[in-house]
Amino acid sequence: MAPSLVEPSPPLRQSISLPVLPPEPPFDFAEASVAAAGNTKLKASINNAVLRQHTARQLRILELPDSDKLRDLAGRIKQHTLDHLDYYLEQLVVNVRKNRGHVHFAVDADEARRVILQIAADAECTRVVKSKSMVSEEINLAHIMEAAGLDVVETDLGEFIVQIDHDKPSHLVAPIVHKDKASIAKLFSEYFKTPYNDDPNALCNQAREYLRDKFRKADLGMTGGNFLVAETGLVCSVENEGNQRQSVSTPRVMIALVGIEKIVPRMADLAVMLKLLTRSATGAPITIYNNIYGGPRSAGEKDGPEEFHLVLVDNGRTEILASEEYRETLRCIRCGACLNACPIYRKIGGHAYGSVYPGPIGALITPLFKGLENYKDLPQASSLCGACYEACPVKINIPKHLVNMRRDINRRHLNGFFERAIYKTWAWSLKSPFLYGMSTLMQKWDLRRRAGGTGWIAKLPMFAAGWTQVRDMPAPAKKAFHQMWKKRPAGQ
Structure with missing residues (x-):
């Protein structure tokens, strides 16, 4: 096991014990993927949504003077940061503290959850508004906070629908691509005890009215972070709904929960990433809201928190960083372009991958995070067509890493003897x-x-x-x- 780049956070004012959630059932990719592939309604919903985004990306990327060189530059920026992550982490921490913010390091999921619950307890917060965050899904944070007695609401519309349906996201960017309008209307009718209405505007207004009341009463706001800028100590998060900006500006305490790999060195580097992120994700030129924030509000400012906390999460990232072979996978900026391009993802959706990170990038980082022995089927869930590599804005060579991971499965004998014998015989016959x-x-x-x-x-x-x-x-x-x-x- 590689030593973590982050040390455990010092204890806060009191000790918090974590609620115990029931264990998740063992992951069976064969069963999940076969069930998903046979669900025609699911396939139609996902195929329509992601193909539209993939086509839009292909057209929008042409607007850039030389998109391939820009992708090269973005990949080099991320790789340089990963190769010198210790330096940029130190720079980030210094600048966050200059901005009067607090920094907490979490080695694993349990520590991240404990730190966040402790912050809430010390600040006597009970009502939480939370914007979209993949890391919070990764550590199952919302369920832990609810079990601890906090009133937690997801304020991103898609995540809110997932939450009230006791479901899980199926896409990095669009968490409810697996749902159609009728199923959402039925859910809202049952949850809000109102007549069935499948008009999209009516559904949005219903959620808006409910969430505005939550924003007014919240004392703790939470966000993720698309990027962390080392030279300024600021967090950058992008969104299209405005709920994230409310989560930052309204509550008196604010927490940003971000993986340590999300750092870029300078604001100039952030500009490169923003040019590619939204184009790759949805085919739009830029998101409606690009929020850059950090630190509590200053004297005379009416908006913003009284306390700002940045929680930096390792949770297996340092071990990937220590592997030069797979370090490149940490470049991922969670745009979802590889999912939209992938013919496998389009047929089985995100839930079949058994993790918050689905699709081609999920087939890599989930085994790296959670153990190849537990997710040895995921690297096989690819046709190796290369569409994911062509779509990736930071040029992660996903097909190459999937092949390497298949090699690791064979070397570690995670597959059966009979399977290895068959493939050895096949390889031998191909030579003659x-x-x-x-x-x-x-x-x-x-x-x-x-x-x-x-x-x-x-x-x-x-x-x-x-x-x-x-x-x-x-x-x-x-x-x-x-x-x-x-x-x-x-x-x-």
């Missing part, structure tokens, strides 16, 4: 033209036999069964392309 030709002939014969006269194979055996779990497989053609090519008329 004769053996390759013979195995191809045998394969064709067997597949045509299974298809009968229908031309389709309904079920394949053993390790190949996954190909026919939710679809039929076409039988091979009677003549291969190279056979037809050899028999072509001379001169053609």
Whole structure:
């Protein structure tokens, strides 16, 4: 285990014990993905939403003079920061304190939760308004705060819907892409005890009225952070609804919960990231609200908190940082572009990945965060088509890392003996033209036999069964392309 870059935070004024939540059931990717792939309603909802964002990104990125060079620059900025993260963490902490803010380091999820509950207890806060934060989902914060007796409400509309439905987000940017308008209208009708109304404006107004009352009464506001700027000690968070700005400016105590990898060195570097973030996420040129904040309000200011706390979370990031092979994965700016581009994600959605981080990047960082032995199926959930790499604004080579992780699975014998033997035999046969030709002939014969006269194979055996779990497989053609090519008329 790599030593953490962060030391445990010093104890606050009193000791807090964490509520105990029931354990999550063991993750079974095969079961979850098959169920999701067979859910036509789910696939339609997700496919429509993410394809629209992916298409918009492809068009919007063309507006930049040289988008590929800008992506190169963004990747170099993030990589440089990761390579010197200890230096930039120190610089960030100094500047946050100059801004009269408090900095807390959390080595793991338990410590992060304990620090936040302690801040709330010391400030005698009981009502929490919380804007969207992937790290808070990662550490299951809202449920812990509720179990501790705090009144917690998610103020991002999508996250609010997830919260009242006791659901989980299925996308990094759009948490409810798996839901349609009718299901949300039914949920609101049941939750608010009002007549069913599926008009989007009516649903938004209903949530707005409810949340405004929460904002008025809240004494603790929480946000995540898209970026941390080391040279200024400021947090940058982007949004489209204005709820985050309310969470920052209205309550008397404010906490920003951010992973240690979110640092950029300078404000000039932040400008590069903002040019790419929203274009990559939704295809818009920029988000409606770009909030840059840090520290409590000054004398004479009417808005802003009396206390500002920045909680920096490690929770496995230092171990990834210590691995030069996978360090690049920490570049991720959580734009969701790789999810939108991924043909696998479009078919199974986010919940099938068993983590708050779904899609291609989730298939990498979830095993790195939670152990490859626990999520060994995720690196296999990719066609290695490269669409995720092409979409990534900071040029994380996701296909390369997925291949490396598959190698690690084999080296650590996390797969079965029979599976390793099959693939070894297959690799050996590919080295010999004769053996390759013979195995191809045998394969064709067997597949045509299974298809009968229908031309389709309904079920394949053993390790190949996954190909026919939710679809039929076409039988091979009677003549291969190279056979037809050899028999072509001379001169053609």
